[in-house]
Amino acid sequence: MSEQDGGAPEQGAPRPKKQKKRKKPKRPVPRLARGFRDQPPGKLVARRKMIETVSRVYESYGFTPLETPAIEYVDVLGKFLPESETPEGGIFTWKYDDDEWVALRYDLTAPLSRYVAKNFQELGVPFRRYQAGQVWRLEKPEPGRFREFTQLDIDIVGAGSVLGDAEIVTVLSEAMEALGIERGSYEVRLNDRKVLNGLLEVAGVNEDQVATVLRALDKLDRLGEEGVRLLLGPGRKDAGSGKGEGDFTKGAGLGDEQIETLLRFVLTPAEGRSRYLEIAGELLAESKVGLEGLAEMVELDEILTERGIEGDRVVFDPGVVRGLAYYTGPVVEVVLTYPVPDGQKPFGSVAGGGRYDDLVSRFTGQKVPATGASIGVDRLLDALERLGKVEPRSGMCPVLIAMVEKQYRATYQRWANQLREAGIPTELYVGSGGLGKQFKYADRRQFTAVVVAGGNEIAEDQVSVKDLRLGQELSADTAVSRANAGEDEEAARTQAAADRRAWLEALPGQVTVAEGDLTETVKGILARYQSPSS
RNA sequence: GCAGCCGUAGCUCAGCUGGUUAGAGCGCCUGACUGUGGAUCAGGAGGCCGCAGGUUCAAAUCCCGCCGGCUGUACCA
CATH class of the missing domain: 3.30.930.10 (Bira Bifunctional Protein; Domain 2)
Known part of the structure; x- marks a missing residue:
């Protein structure tokens, strides 16, 4: 940092250190709160799909959705230590404006019993509802165990016979199969x-x-x-x-x-x-x-x-x-019985529940039988992911239209709309940089196809479409072929140049078609990778 | 919570028994190959050596505390 130096190398070590410290401004470290995590797009979309699939099963059995707030009074949740005036550990709590303790819900069942107790007159029993939502627990985070996670609950309140329990059990089984778990x-x-x-x-x-x-x-x-x-x-x-x-x-x-x-x-x-x-x-x-x-x-x-x-x-x-x-009364647990991939931990239970006849009476004094279950959405999703049952690209936009030459911007935008109208999510490249950069972008973002057309194509009313995944496979072959080029530097260089030329000429995975065939061509490429499940 | 192990670049790690400007691979960024991701080549950015004390002429290296991670166990509505 300083130009002049030399002289006394034998001392003065601690001083520059302190200067260095002062020079750096204190910036916040972009860290996550302990036990919390971000959800990348792929996961989020997969989770949304899972919740939709299961909800559809629930609805087919007459369950209707319900949402309750993330925060409840602590005594409503049933976590209260009368001695110390302070809520028990294990949950996120703080004092609310009127000096009462509130907490983030730690499950969806306690809020449900509060809801039922509050609205008992109008509800009518049996009352069936399902609810998906985040819950929070202040516990030691471990691999696969976080302080915020998603539950997907289903409950029947006001049904005392085991017919209700049978209903829950049946629906759980149906839900698993709807998710593709054989x-x-x-x-x-x-x-x-x-x-x-x-x-x-x-x-x-x-x-x-x-x-x-x-x-x-x-x-x-x-x-x-x-x-x-x-x-x-x-x-x-x-x-x-x-x-x-x-x-x-x-x-x-x-x-x-x-x-x-x-x-x-x-x-x-x-x-x-x-x-x-x-x-x-x-x-x-x-x-x-x-x-x-x-x-x-x-x-x-x-x-x-x-x-x-x-x-x-x-x-x-x-x-x-x-x-x-x-x-x-009856208690349920759902486990996955797939053989565990070598050396990994077993999957554990992905859902659980049972009959709880005393939960509503906490509020009303009146005994209201209830039974239900909860699916651990994140855990189930992790398991399915480990089993390779989740499409890794779900949620990623499949098609990118490259901005080859700005003068054709209007055309690119027209194509984008045309593809979207055909039901194909399409992104128009809005960044800077040449084609090379755009392809790198497309590669990293895992697009399936890139629409690329400059003056050459447009003059002929044509358009080029590249199948990125196919291109990747094809280029892997050429990479292998040049691996045995030998040690001679000169030869290697010409070999590399030749490779480059061959690579550019081959345009692996790319086809050029009439402009009118754009949509069909893109559809054809996407169809190659359509997974049968989704 | 309890017990043990661990903490060096984005990632995986090297840095011997304390000694001058802390390294590698991969990744990342820029450029070249004159409209194409791969390959190759040339540059480049990026480290409070987890944090705070202590021992020492000298600490990434030794000691203590804290924080964080991993493993087991406890708890898990």
Whole structure:
């Protein structure tokens, strides 16, 4: 930075450092808030499509859309710590203008129960609605887990029978298939909280052990039988990483016999609903709640069978717990059963839900049964992406019209309109720079076709259209051919020049047609890459 | 939250036991090849060496704290 120097190289090191610091103005770093992310166009469009597809299924079953605000009073959401006057952690909260605590919603179910309680008179039950929206949770972000994500909910309020639960289960299954997830590649897993409660009763689990036990059972898929056994008994030390140790998790302290009773049921293979019903029948004979739950499952099995929904779509799985949530009856979980690509993490559940009969009564004191489920849109989308089931170019404009010579601007604009009228999204290049730059732009933005016409074409009433993807393939071939040119520099240079000439002359993937055939030609190119799904 | 590992250019990383202007590959930008993305060639931009302290004549390198990332675990309405 300074011209003069020399002299004393042996000291004065710290000083220039400070000067440097002062010189640079403090600019904000363009960083993202922890746990949040941008959504690139491809993802956004794919997400929108997914929501549309599923919504259509929902509507076909009589569900209607509803939107509630992103912010609710904290006590409405049910997150309140009366002791400290401060809301519990885990959610985004702040004090609103009238000195009351508000929060960003952490799910769509709590706001729904608020809505129902508020409008109960006019609504009439059963009330079916679906809702897609962002929810926010202030938790530790992890790969695939963010502080803002999208849920797609479906609920029936005011229907107490398992017919409502069956409806939810059916719609979830239909939704998966509408998204192109083949039967057999997903599984709707069903269980019942009453059955679980009965099981705990039979096993002689104390009131204060219930939470720990349920949590432990919920971890079967991740920790395996041995891990769960430890958590039910003395406790478990996690693997940590590297040199080990790790943290110790306290167990429920159950006896061997109790553990055996629990595991005997929970480890029952999920295939065949009748097997589930059989074992539950044997185990729960002594438990009132258990038998209630069993009766629900029996009826669910009947209803589903009547609907023609067999075990290849909906299974009964005693291992489904669904956390400590507010569920009171049947609980559902949807998992993808595609084989996991080598070494990657399993897909996990992409949707979940169940019956919650106490949520509205929080407000009204009146018991209003409800049942529903929520699809984790981002997670499901990520899974489909990993499986290559999402068109990576979705949302990208397919056609670019190059601004070859400004004098033909009017013509280019006319063509653009013509293509749009034919239903083809078309972009007119509005940047600066020559053709080379425009092609680079087209390449990076992943256009499928470029319309290019200068004086040469226009004089003949013609137009050139280049298939970019085809061109890319063709040019890859020439690149290979010149790889073995040898070491001789001179030869290599002429070879390169020749390549250049050949490349320019070949105009790979490009055709020149009569102006009148523009639309058809473009359509033809786009048709080559049309994916069958969309 | 707890525990362990990690933090050098946009990306992947090099920089030995502290020693003068911190490097590479890829990517990016400009230009050449006279209307075409590839290839080739010539230039170029870009680093508070995560942040803030400390030890030292001297720190990207050693020590401490914080922040951030990864992994496991806890929580997950």
